[in-house]
Amino acid sequence: MSLDARARRAAQDLRRAVNEMDHSGPARSSFERFDQLWRRRQRNARIGVILVASVLTVAALVFVARAIPRAERPAAPPIHNGRIVYGRSAPGVDETRLFTVNPDGTDEISLPVSFTDCAEWSPDGTKLHITAMEYPGSRLRPAVVSADGTGFTLLNATSNADLNLGCGDWTPDMSRLVLEGFPETGHPELNGIYSVRASDGGDLFLVSRNPFGGYDAVPQVSPDGTSVVFLRNDPSRHLPGPQTGALYVVGLDGTGVQRITPWGAARSSGKLVAGRPMDRVRRSAS
Amino acid sequence: VLERLRPQVERPPETFEDFYRREYSPIVGLAYALSGSRSRAEDLAQEAFFAAHRNWERLASYEQPGASVRRVVANLSVSAFRRRAAEAKAMARAAFGERTELPDLGSGDPEFWEAVRALPHRQAQVIALFYLDDRPIAEVADILEMSPGTVKRHLHNGRQALARRLAIQEDEG
Numbered sequence: 001m002s003l004d005a006r007a008r009r010a011a012q013d014l015r016r017a018v019n020e021m022d023h024s025g026p027a028r029s030s031f032e033r034f035d036q037l038w039r040r041r042q043r044n045a046r047i048g049v050i051l052v053a054s055v056l057t058v059a060a061l062v063f064v065a066r067a068i069p070r071a072e073r074p075a076a077p078p079i080h081n082g083r084i085v086y087g088r089s090a091p092g093v094d095e096t097r098l099f100t101v102n103p104d105g106t107d108e109i110s111l112p113v114s115f116t117d118c119a120e121w122s123p124d125g126t127k128l129h130i131t132a133m134e135y136p137g138s139r140l141r142p143a144v145v146s147a148d149g150t151g152f153t154l155l156n157a158t159s160n161a162d163l164n165l166g167c168g169d170w171t172p173d174m175s176r177l178v179l180e181g182f183p184e185t186g187h188p189e190l191n192g193i194y195s196v197r198a199s200d201g202g203d204l205f206l207v208s209r210n211p212f213g214g215y216d217a218v219p220q221v222s223p224d225g226t227s228v229v230f231l232r233n234d235p236s237r238h239l240p241g242p243q244t245g246a247l248y249v250v251g252l253d254g255t256g257v258q259r260i261t262p263w264g265a266a267r268s269s270g271k272l273v274a275g276r277p278m279d280r281v282r283r284s285a286s
Numbered sequence: 287v288l289e290r291l292r293p294q295v296e297r298p299p300e301t302f303e304d305f306y307r308r309e310y311s312p313i314v315g316l317a318y319a320l321s322g323s324r325s326r327a328e329d330l331a332q333e334a335f336f337a338a339h340r341n342w343e344r345l346a347s348y349e350q351p352g353a354s355v356r357r358v359v360a361n362l363s364v365s366a367f368r369r370r371a372a373e374a375k376a377m378a379r380a381a382f383g384e385r386t387e388l389p390d391l392g393s394g395d396p397e398f399w400e401a402v403r404a405l406p407h408r409q410a411q412v413i414a415l416f417y418l419d420d421r422p423i424a425e426v427a428d429i430l431e432m433s434p435g436t437v438k439r440h441l442h443n444g445r446q447a448l449a450r451r452l453a454i455q456e457d458e459g
Contacts (some may be wrong), residue, residue, distance in 0.1 A: 003448055011420070018314055021314070034306060113326055
């Protein structure tokens with residue numbers, strides 16, 4: 001048998017086998033099954049397009065968010081709870097008590113804390129960061145208390161017995177507090193800006209040490225949470241008056257410290273150095 | 287060369303369903319001849335019909351819309367990527383409890399088609415289309431988008447190779 005004859009006979013056999021297959025297996029070869037598979041494939045393709053579009057959208061948003069310098073991001077809008085916090089000192093008594101009150105003077109609540117020195121609303125307006133002592137004469141430690149006076153928690157996880165942690169500010173995400181630190185006796189190297197965990201006061205981190213032997217005070221966290229501005233004092237300059245120095249900025253991670261005002265000019269440079277925090281009324285969600 | 291593929295506007299277009307019913311068996315046969323597996327052949331045919339369905343509005347105006355499907359099958363059947371995809375699909379079917387391999391077609395001369403599949407791809411495609419589809423040289427050339435002369439050369443070389451492999455005295459040109 002020639003190759004051509006064998007090829008034609010093999011082709012004829014295969015065609016017959018395919019035709020018989022078609023009769024014996026209608027489910028796989030039917031147009032209805034094809035149409036069903038086609039619709040499923042179209043649906044899967046649509047789902048795929050949606051998934052790809054979603055992934056691309058998320059990726060684009062992440063890319064844009066990262067492309068915007070952090071400092072240019074708009075700060076979170078303040079949360080308004082409408083209440084004012086203020087301190088009241090009794091004449092002749094070295095003790096300050098804190099109160100919150102509505103702007104119209106009603107519903108004054110005395111916070112059940114004493115030995116406080118300053119207070120700062122949390123970004124969401126639900127808590128106050130205050131400075132407190134575990135007992136008279138003990139080191140200053142940060143504490144938090146709810147706006148209604150409940151839930152007072154002394155954040156005394158810091159073990160350094162010579163370090164006082166005074167006034168400070170919240171980070172925007174409320175995870176940490178940035179505080180002014182100073183020694184109880186001697187140890188000028190303890191002067192500086194510190195941060196601690198807002199939940200328990202642990203994880204003490206020295207953000208910036210005062211190299212002049214003076215104090216660092218009233219740290220304020222930038223709205224984007226990346227840096228801290230504070231007053232730095234240099235006793236060798238003999239600047240007139242209290243709370244005198246220069247404004248400094250430092251990254252919250254301790255990097256990039258730099259002076260941003262001339263020496264002596266910080267005294268009247270606004271909120272930060274208007275005086276000791278308790279010298280002025282602080283209102284919530286201003 | 288592509289005269290038969292050019293749009294013909296005179297006749298009313300065939301529905302895709304009619305086209306599918308008419309062409310399914312010969313397309314699966316072609317795919318089987320080139321792949322050697324019924325499951326793979328049906329998968330290849332399905333892929334080719336999917337492609338035709340997507341472009342049916344255009345293909346329906348062609349005189350021989352089946353040529354496009356045959357070209358897709360011929361190309362897919364020799365694609366290494368397609369083979370791997372078909373194997374993956376078979377494994378997936380096994381994982382979901384479906385039959386992994388359909389009964390063989392039991393063609394009368396499996397040795398011949400095995401020899402065809404052992405040929406270089408183009409030769410195998412030409413042999414399958416020429417004998418199985420019983421198409422003249424010009425139509426095979428249309429389908430595979432090559433000149434009739436090239437088809438003749440592949441056909442001649444394929445026949446010579448098949449004759450040697452099958453130990454047949456080939457006396458045709």
